[in-house]
Amino acid sequence: MASEAKAAPSLFLRNATGLVKGWSGFDAFAYSFMSVNLVALGMFYSLAIFGYVPDGSAILSIVITAIGMTFMSIAYAGLIAAMPRAGGDYVWQTRVLDGIPGAVVGGAFGAIALFLVGTAFGLDTTVTYVAMALGAVAGAGLGLWRGGIGFVLSATGWWFILALWAPIYAFIFNIEFVQPLAAVLGWQDGVTFFSGHDGGFAVSIFTIVVTSGLVALGMAGYARIQKWCLYVGLIALAFMFILMAISSVDSFIAAYNREGQALFGVSNAYQATIDQGNVQAVAGGDVNNFSIGAPTFALVPFMLFFLLYPQWGSTLYGEVRGAGDFRKVLTGFLGGLWATAGLAVVFILLAAKTFGWTFFNASNATYVNYAYGYVTDAPAVPIWGFPGLLASYLIDSHIVQAIIVIAFGAWWLGWTGTLFLSSTRMIFAAAFDRVLPEWAARVSDRGVPWGALALIMIPSVVLSWLYAYQAATFYPLTLDATLVIAVTFLGSSIAATILPYWKPDIYNGSPAARYKILGLPLISVAGLLSTLFLGWVLWAWLFDANNLYGIGVKNADSIKFLGVLYGAAAVLYVVARLWRRAQGVDLDAIHAEIPAE
Numbered sequence: 001m002a003s004e005a006k007a008a009p010s011l012f013l014r015n016a017t018g019l020v021k022g023w024s025g026f027d028a029f030a031y032s033f034m035s036v037n038l039v040a041l042g043m044f045y046s047l048a049i050f051g052y053v054p055d056g057s058a059i060l061s062i063v064i065t066a067i068g069m070t071f072m073s074i075a076y077a078g079l080i081a082a083m084p085r086a087g088g089d090y091v092w093q094t095r096v097l098d099g100i101p102g103a104v105v106g107g108a109f110g111a112i113a114l115f116l117v118g119t120a121f122g123l124d125t126t127v128t129y130v131a132m133a134l135g136a137v138a139g140a141g142l143g144l145w146r147g148g149i150g151f152v153l154s155a156t157g158w159w160f161i162l163a164l165w166a167p168i169y170a171f172i173f174n175i176e177f178v179q180p181l182a183a184v185l186g187w188q189d190g191v192t193f194f195s196g197h198d199g200g201f202a203v204s205i206f207t208i209v210v211t212s213g214l215v216a217l218g219m220a221g222y223a224r225i226q227k228w229c230l231y232v233g234l235i236a237l238a239f240m241f242i243l244m245a246i247s248s249v250d251s252f253i254a255a256y257n258r259e260g261q262a263l264f265g266v267s268n269a270y271q272a273t274i275d276q277g278n279v280q281a282v283a284g285g286d287v288n289n290f291s292i293g294a295p296t297f298a299l300v301p302f303m304l305f306f307l308l309y310p311q312w313g314s315t316l317y318g319e320v321r322g323a324g325d326f327r328k329v330l331t332g333f334l335g336g337l338w339a340t341a342g343l344a345v346v347f348i349l350l351a352a353k354t355f356g357w358t359f360f361n362a363s364n365a366t367y368v369n370y371a372y373g374y375v376t377d378a379p380a381v382p383i384w385g386f387p388g389l390l391a392s393y394l395i396d397s398h399i400v401q402a403i404i405v406i407a408f409g410a411w412w413l414g415w416t417g418t419l420f421l422s423s424t425r426m427i428f429a430a431a432f433d434r435v436l437p438e439w440a441a442r443v444s445d446r447g448v449p450w451g452a453l454a455l456i457m458i459p460s461v462v463l464s465w466l467y468a469y470q471a472a473t474f475y476p477l478t479l480d481a482t483l484v485i486a487v488t489f490l491g492s493s494i495a496a497t498i499l500p501y502w503k504p505d506i507y508n509g510s511p512a513a514r515y516k517i518l519g520l521p522l523i524s525v526a527g528l529l530s531t532l533f534l535g536w537v538l539w540a541w542l543f544d545a546n547n548l549y550g551i552g553v554k555n556a557d558s559i560k561f562l563g564v565l566y567g568a569a570a571v572l573y574v575v576a577r578l579w580r581r582a583q584g585v586d587l588d589a590i591h592a593e594i595p596a597e
Helices: 002-011 025-035 036-045 058-082 089-096 099-120 125-144 148-184 188-194 198-216 219-244 250-262 269-279 292-306 312-319 327-371 388-394 396-417 419-431 450-469 471-502 520-543 555-584 587-591
Strands: none
Touching: 002 198, 025 219, 025 312, 025 327, 025 396, 025 419, 036 148, 036 219, 036 292, 036 327, 036 396, 058 188, 058 292, 058 327, 058 471, 058 520, 089 148, 089 312, 089 388, 089 419, 089 471, 099 125, 099 471, 099 555, 125 148, 125 555, 148 198, 148 388, 148 396, 148 419, 148 450, 148 471, 148 520, 148 555, 188 198, 198 219, 198 250, 198 396, 198 419, 198 450, 219 327, 219 388, 219 396, 250 327, 250 587, 269 327, 269 587, 292 327, 292 471, 292 520, 312 419, 327 388, 396 419, 450 471, 471 520, 471 555, 555 587
């Protein structure tokens, strides 16, 4: 640590980050639990697509995914114990993926990226192979520079793509809170407005403002809001579970038909939804199916839409008290992951019992098909069947229904700060390393990096406009939002695998060094298994022959979009390196050191 202290004034922007350790271990757990959000993320989209793979096991797909994410959680806990710094993935990848490992990762990434781009543009085989070779050389060169491949992966995953998540957060808020509340209050003009382009954009701007306000509270202020949202959200979920447990499918059919007629003027809405699902082939399946086979594994990449994020707070651990305690960090990650997975299984069983599995799948998938432009027929009921809303129908009172919907809004409010809070720390860390302008690393007295917040907030407004007004072409691109983040996590999984061997001076002094399995470093074993798991998932997303996931080689626009994102990050790093070299700043020397706290 003495060498770090001497190096900091001449290398880093200042002696210390200026960030405040404003979170306890419980705050970090709550953040993890809210990040793998059962309601906001799980119910839409992951738990809404079982009808696409009716022969798969819904329950086993969740369990398998949670097991895969357990390996990643262990790897991330080890990285945090070794380098508990603000910036997370950015810090680890820029400090570990250099030299030969950086060249290998960069070369492989460049070759695959150019293959996908060549395929997307329809280039012939020879030209595509030449492009792959050029991509491999360029990627390897970038990886040989200290910090090069790490910046590209983390900037794309934590900065560029997170701006794209702003309209996704808003879309979820719209269909889980705004439209259901307008419907049960009888405000039909509101349902119509918020189902349209102007309403969608208005909700996006609201989301950006609220999220920015939560970040502006600082870590401690946000933690207080999140804690209350956690309690209210769990009470709402428990009430829904009890309501579903004591009700029968016949009572739900009667309630749904009653509200379908009263709120939307749809007769026999329950059967109409099933009929539409049958036409679109998304109404089948058996919740009691526990077969392990190709259909079940085909569901796993879908489940990562919500189970991918137990370590979402990893960029914040420079501001968490006790972040160097490997077991404490791991307990928070695994608690958030497995508590959510368990609640998801309970929810699925109750949904099948009370809503009916055929109806549940039809209600979800017919809405997803229409929202993402897969079909032109609107759902039988014009808004999505948000499970909290469906359960509220069992009580014949629109006032009580509204209260239930409002209470479920706590899940979104406690989650929405995750949109910018984690990403600002990656931007801050890159600015602290002098890769980005110095003003992006300035912090207020509360530890709020206002410059970093502006760099994520402003692009979010632009992308929200595209999401609202160019929906037909832009909606499919949002499916890349999860893939790009998974690529970033893959980079850190590789870093965790090689850390004990490539950077033993960093690893041996960390608490994680005490933990081994069969004589091997636990972080390496977990990192390798996480790498294999994510590698398989990425292969499925990109090369799935049936195009189940809507991205990859079957979606040329998706691949071109990815090419633009990663290409922009690479260009930004090269420009920053040349710019800093002209100023006499050595980025190689900076990325050879652990940043100051």
